[in-house]
Amino acid sequence: MSASSAPAGPPGPSRPARARGTQATTGPEVVLEAAGLRRAFGDLTAVDGVDVRIAPGEAYGLLGPNGAGKTTTISMLCGLLEPDDGAVRVAGHDLAREPAAAKSAIGYVPQEIALYPDLTARENLAFFGRLYGLRGRALAGRIDAVLDIIGLAPRADDRVGTYSGGMKRRVNIGAGLLHEPRLVVLDEPTVGVDPQSRHAILESVAALSAEGTAILYTSHYMEEVERLCDRVGIIDHGRMIAEGTRRELLAELGEADRLDLVVDGDAGDVAEACRGIAGVVDAAAADREVTLLVRHGRARLAEVVATVASAGATLTSVELVEPDLEAVFLALTGRALRDDG
Amino acid sequence: MTSPTPAASALRTVPAIVLTALRLVVRDRLGLFFIVVLPFIIILLFGVGGAGIATAAIGLAVDDGPEASALAEALEADAALSVERYAEASALRRAVRRGDLVGGLVVDDLEADLAAGRTAEVRWLADPASTRAVATEVAVRAVLGELDARLTAVAVAVDDLGVPRADAVAAAAETPEGRLLGVEEEALGDARFAWGVDEVAQQNAVLFIFITGLTGGVALIESRRRGTARRMLASPSSATTILLGEGTARFALCALQAALIVGGAALLFGVAWGTPTVVVAIVGLFCLVATGASMLFGASLSNPEQAWAIAPPAGIALGMLGGALWPLEIVGPTMQAIGRLTPHAWAIDGLRAARAGEGLGDVTSALAVLAAWAGALLVVATWRLRRSLTA
Numbered sequence: 001m002s003a004s005s006a007p008a009g010p011p012g013p014s015r016p017a018r019a020r021g022t023q024a025t026t027g028p029e030v031v032l033e034a035a036g037l038r039r040a041f042g043d044l045t046a047v048d049g050v051d052v053r054i055a056p057g058e059a060y061g062l063l064g065p066n067g068a069g070k071t072t073t074i075s076m077l078c079g080l081l082e083p084d085d086g087a088v089r090v091a092g093h094d095l096a097r098e099p100a101a102a103k104s105a106i107g108y109v110p111q112e113i114a115l116y117p118d119l120t121a122r123e124n125l126a127f128f129g130r131l132y133g134l135r136g137r138a139l140a141g142r143i144d145a146v147l148d149i150i151g152l153a154p155r156a157d158d159r160v161g162t163y164s165g166g167m168k169r170r171v172n173i174g175a176g177l178l179h180e181p182r183l184v185v186l187d188e189p190t191v192g193v194d195p196q197s198r199h200a201i202l203e204s205v206a207a208l209s210a211e212g213t214a215i216l217y218t219s220h221y222m223e224e225v226e227r228l229c230d231r232v233g234i235i236d237h238g239r240m241i242a243e244g245t246r247r248e249l250l251a252e253l254g255e256a257d258r259l260d261l262v263v264d265g266d267a268g269d270v271a272e273a274c275r276g277i278a279g280v281v282d283a284a285a286a287d288r289e290v291t292l293l294v295r296h297g298r299a300r301l302a303e304v305v306a307t308v309a310s311a312g313a314t315l316t317s318v319e320l321v322e323p324d325l326e327a328v329f330l331a332l333t334g335r336a337l338r339d340d341g
Numbered sequence: 342m343t344s345p346t347p348a349a350s351a352l353r354t355v356p357a358i359v360l361t362a363l364r365l366v367v368r369d370r371l372g373l374f375f376i377v378v379l380p381f382i383i384i385l386l387f388g389v390g391g392a393g394i395a396t397a398a399i400g401l402a403v404d405d406g407p408e409a410s411a412l413a414e415a416l417e418a419d420a421a422l423s424v425e426r427y428a429e430a431s432a433l434r435r436a437v438r439r440g441d442l443v444g445g446l447v448v449d450d451l452e453a454d455l456a457a458g459r460t461a462e463v464r465w466l467a468d469p470a471s472t473r474a475v476a477t478e479v480a481v482r483a484v485l486g487e488l489d490a491r492l493t494a495v496a497v498a499v500d501d502l503g504v505p506r507a508d509a510v511a512a513a514a515e516t517p518e519g520r521l522l523g524v525e526e527e528a529l530g531d532a533r534f535a536w537g538v539d540e541v542a543q544q545n546a547v548l549f550i551f552i553t554g555l556t557g558g559v560a561l562i563e564s565r566r567r568g569t570a571r572r573m574l575a576s577p578s579s580a581t582t583i584l585l586g587e588g589t590a591r592f593a594l595c596a597l598q599a600a601l602i603v604g605g606a607a608l609l610f611g612v613a614w615g616t617p618t619v620v621v622a623i624v625g626l627f628c629l630v631a632t633g634a635s636m637l638f639g640a641s642l643s644n645p646e647q648a649w650a651i652a653p654p655a656g657i658a659l660g661m662l663g664g665a666l667w668p669l670e671i672v673g674p675t676m677q678a679i680g681r682l683t684p685h686a687w688a689i690d691g692l693r694a695a696r697a698g699e700g701l702g703d704v705t706s707a708l709a710v711l712a713a714w715a716g717a718l719l720v721v722a723t724w725r726l727r728r729s730l731t732a
Contacts, residue, residue: 078575079574079575080571080574080575080731081731082731099577099579100350100577100578100579101577103575103576103577104577106575108572108575110568110571110572110575111568112567112568113567113568114567114568114569114571114572115567115569116361116365116567116569118365118368118369119361119364119365119368123361123364127357127361128572128576130353130354130357131353131354131357131573131576131577131578132576132577133350133353133577135353159368175572
């Protein structure tokens with residue numbers, strides 16, 4: 001995938017200044033504006049009062065563990081699910097009242113490889129392009145441009161079923177870029193891909209953002225969000241519990257460090273025991289791993305090691321990590337990001 | 342990008358979905374075999390094999406006499422049958438058991454019974470497990486029916502009108518196809534019924550249109566599971582437009598299957614389908630029935646493996662019940678009544694009527710039942726599919 005290649009489009013000034021069909025009705029400062037989104041499934045409230053605003057060229061990361069409400073939120077933002085309450089405006093169009101206009105401004109890249117494996121990449125792109133009103137030479141031109149962006153022009157006429165996982169992911173993203181959307185929504189776009197493809201995907205998303213496209217990005221991989229996103233929203237139990245730039249979110253931690261432990265023994269018991277150590281802000285366990293949020297972590301290291309032993313476990317490894325979004329997430333939710341519970 | 346009107350959106354989305362569905366079918370070699378090749382193999386095996394090119398050898402054990410000769414001649418006149426006379430019923434029975442013959446007819450006291458005005462008993466000997474024997478029995482029954490009609494006509498002429506027997510027999514023999522018009526229709530009831538390539542082609546059209554519909558539902562399940570359906574819903578096209586596209590795609594597949602069987606059977610085997618308007622109306626409505634079943638199937642099941650395990654057996658089972666594998670006339674009254682609950686039976690009725698030269702006005706019952714089936718299935722399927730995509 002070529003990170004530096006810009007999507008080809010009609011002649012004119014480069015983005016974001018380029019005139020677009022939806023731009024006339026939208027303010028320059030916001031592409032996506034969602035307010036008070038709420039959705040319940042029976043007795044379960046999956047999303048409860050979520051607000052999101054994304055400006056042109058801004059990359060917004062939506063973080064949350066499984067079941068936190070990310071997919072439900074994205075489904076409502078993309079018009080796939082009707083909210084019980086709240087409103088969504090995309091490029092100035094109300095999603096409920098002008099769904100076609102609003103959806104035309106969104107490029108949705110689902111978590112699944114939502115492609116036809118028996119069709120070639122070019123045929124897949126042509127199909128999804130037609131759904132957005134592209135046809136004839138304009139469609140062919142956009143397909144060629146997108147194939148260049150995702151770096152698959154040489155294999156464009158091979159069936160997608162013959163591609164590697166990373167290549168399929170790239171076509172999956174390409175199908176969301178055909179109509180030059182003002183907002184690209186990427187739901188876990190790097191799941192199951194090799195490091196090289198992941199790097200290429202991230203470069204490509206960064207390039208889109210640099211060209212003025214608003215990005216909504218969800219991932220389990222904290223480092224991807226830290227690398228790509230200008231602002232991050234943390235969602236848990238259907239509520240947006242924190243939002244801001246990386247710097248703003250890290251400031252909430254104060255002086256806390258993160259300690260990653262690997263133990264032989266019951267990780268849950270170890271986490272529970274460590275909560276009693278002075279300065280431990282939070283502790284979470286998953287499999288054999290224990291993540292601690294500790295004020296002045298280096299100074300508490302000896303006490304942590306002793307506590308692990310007293311909990312009947314053996315410490316296999318310990319790592320002191322500089323404050324990052326993972327630590328913020330742990331402090332806010334009491335859970336590690338990839339903890340399924 | 343400007344937002345399109347709903348009509349413009351439908352005009353670009355529906356053909357795109359239909360073309361993609363057809364392209365996917367063409368890419369699927371196994372699917373192509375089921376749609377293009379298998380129906381003709383079955384028509385060839387059961388239709389032509391049962392009635393046309395390869396005749397079925399049967400035996401006839403009956404005492405000599407003019408009526409026995411007439412019976413033998415009538416059977417030999419049927420292109421589907423070759424007849425071998427046996428002096429002893431036991432010898433005929435052995436030949437059938439050995440498989441030398443598809444079946445055999447034993448008639449005791451034919452001449453005496455007919456002369457006395459009694460019903461002559463005809464026994465059909467055959468292996469009940471042989472589908473060829475079942476097909477042959479139908480052909481034999483058709484011949485016997487013709488003969489019975491002639492005999493009935495002679496009896497009416499002699500007994501009720503006082504015509505000398507010899508004159509009545511001669512007149513019946515000279516009547517085209519050996520039948521006395523007016524008397525034959527009343528006596529036979531289902532005189533137009535005959536087993537052969539035409540019948541098998543009709544049954545196969547109904548059977549395979551429905552199976553193609555059900556297996557077409559697998560694509561819907563895959564679309565839901567892969568996420569392509571959600572991706573389509575994220576486009577400016579409305580859910581209604583996408584459902585219309587998916588429905589049209591399934592209908593196009595069923596119509597393609599129907600066109601292949603109707604056209605192919607006419608060209609390859611000379612099948613006469615009959616009144617074109619009736620054929621188009623019946624086949625079109627049955628394609629809608631299969632489309633509704635396809636969408637309901639696609640909306641209800643959760644994975645393609647489950648669907649592949651269920652679709653062909655379900656299609657064949659309904660075909661059996663509805664007379665698409667063998668004529669409903671050869672099953673008992675209870676099974677016939679059950680068969681009438683399936684749309685298959687009504688579609689076959691309509692196609693038979695078309696072949697008999699009847700017009701649209703003669704098949705209103707079949708059209709109404711098929712329309713009701715199609716409407717009910719499409720309404721339920723659309724509701725379920727919309728719910729499965731947007732809930």
